[in-house]
Amino acid sequence: xxxxxxxxxxxxxxxxxxxxxxxxxxxxxxxxxxxxxxxxxxxxxxxxxxxxxxxxxxxxxxxxxxxxxxxxxxxxxxxxxxxxxxxxxxxxxxxxxxxxxxxxxxxxxxxxxxxxxxxxxxxxxxxxxxxxxxxxxxxxxxxxxxxxxxxxxxxxxxxxxxxxxxxxxxxxxxxxxxxxxxxxxxxxxxxxxxxxxxxxxxxxxxxxxxxxxxxxxxxxxxxxxxxxxxxxxxxxxxxxxxxxxxxxxxxxxxxxxxxxxxxxxxxxxxxxxxxxxxxxxxxxxxxxxxxxxxxxxxxxxxxxxxxxxxxxxxxxxxxxxxxxxxxxxxxxxxxxxxxxxxxxxxxxxxxxxxxxxxxxxxxxxxxxxxxxxxxx
Numbered sequence: 550x551x552x553x554x555x556x557x558x559x560x561x562x563x564x565x566x567x568x569x570x571x572x573x574x575x576x577x578x579x580x581x582x583x584x585x586x587x588x589x590x591x592x593x594x595x596x597x598x599x600x601x602x603x604x605x606x607x608x609x610x611x612x613x614x615x616x617x618x619x620x621x622x623x624x625x626x627x628x629x630x631x632x633x634x635x636x637x638x639x640x641x642x643x644x645x646x647x648x649x650x651x652x653x654x655x656x657x658x659x660x661x662x663x664x665x666x667x668x669x670x671x672x673x674x675x676x677x678x679x680x681x682x683x684x685x686x687x688x689x690x691x692x693x694x695x696x697x698x699x700x701x702x703x704x705x706x707x708x709x710x711x712x713x714x715x716x717x718x719x720x721x722x723x724x725x726x727x728x729x730x731x732x733x734x735x736x737x738x739x740x741x742x743x744x745x746x747x748x749x750x751x752x753x754x755x756x757x758x759x760x761x762x763x764x765x766x767x768x769x770x771x772x773x774x775x776x777x778x779x780x781x782x783x784x785x786x787x788x789x790x791x792x793x794x795x796x797x798x799x800x801x802x803x804x805x806x807x808x809x810x811x812x813x814x815x816x817x818x819x820x821x822x823x824x825x826x827x828x829x830x831x832x833x834x835x836x837x838x839x840x841x842x843x844x845x846x847x848x849x850x851x852x853x854x855x856x857x858x859x860x861x862x863x864x865x866x867x868x869x870x871x872x873x874x875x876x877x878x879x880x881x882x883x884x885x886x887x888x889x890x891x892x893x894x895x896x897x898x899x900x901x902x903x904x905x906x907x908x909x910x911x912x913x914x915x916x917x918x919x920x921x922x923x924x925x
Contacts, residue, residue, distance in 0.1 A: 629649075630653045633650045651683060713742060723754070728755055753782070780806045834858060864895055
């Protein structure tokens with residue numbers, strides 16, 4: 550740079566500083582909004598740029614796709630789905646659009662819609678790693694395990710450290726009863742994708758089934774560090790504490806699980822069991838009664854309700870619930886015995902003894918014997 554140019558720039562900066570220092574205080578104190586910082590700022594800038602592009606070119610599907618991808622990366626599933634659907638409407642022959650919409654449907658727990666979109670992506674010759682991973686995932690959820698395995702293997706051919714593919718191979722092994730293979734794949738998934746909380750949840754499930762409570766607890770706590778509001782992990786931690794007899798801690802985590810997922814009926818069921826152990830039978834009745842609609846999944850629910858009623862002395866309600874339990878699960882020997890005993894007790898009530906009136910004192914008939922008098 551020439552010396553004259555440097556001199557001119559220096560004079561300009563000095564002039565700006567001098568002008569600023571000479572302004573009245575009110576003008577110098579004008580609020581200047583802070584500049585964006587960090588990842589959220591980058592996201593906001595990217596979002597604004599894409600939104601402006603969509604405003605300028607509303608018929609360009611690729612801008613909608615890119616904004617949907619941005620929403621997806623920040624777990625904003627619904628606006629992402631809206632954008633990618635608009636992209637597909639503008640360009641219905643773009644396979645990558647269907648792939649992203651399939652993933653979003655999967656995130657929003659719409660597996661059938663996801664499956665429809667993944668098939669459309671396949672017809673449009675999409676063959677990426679993400680495509681085969683999602684295809685394997687959807688096949689696994691449909692219990693088509695052979696097809697799932699083939700798709701996941703193709704995914705690993707192009708991306709050998711694909712943690713999500715290893716997770717689903719582990720999940721399939723767990724579902725088919727091969728726990729040793731499941732643990733191997735899930736451990737690899739945890740290594741290659743440590744941020745996937747579902748891996749820790751699945752590992753904890755396997756280890757709890759193997760009654761390895763300490764190892765299960767380790768994975769549960771690691772998972773909760775990643776996702777403190779994960780309902781399934783709170784439920785499993787409740788199970789860990791219940792196994793060790795720490796009922797108060799178990800209740801805390803069952804309730805946290807229900808706060809995050811009120812449809813987690815097993816957590817409510819466990820709470821009812823704890824109330825019975827604590828002899829809080831009325832609270833157990835209240836809890837079990839709310840679960841009667843799920844009697845097919847909880848075949849003992851009427852039996853436990855009946856037991857709670859019997860504990861508080863309400864024999865008629867107890868018997869009625871035992872009868873309902875017999876209709877669902879008549880092969881339960883404990884239920885059969887409890888029902889028979891209570892039915893007999895109701896039909897053969899113990900007669901209370903009559904209250905006897907106190908007898909009047911009879912006159913003494915013992916002869917009076919005087920001192921020193923001999924008896925004949």
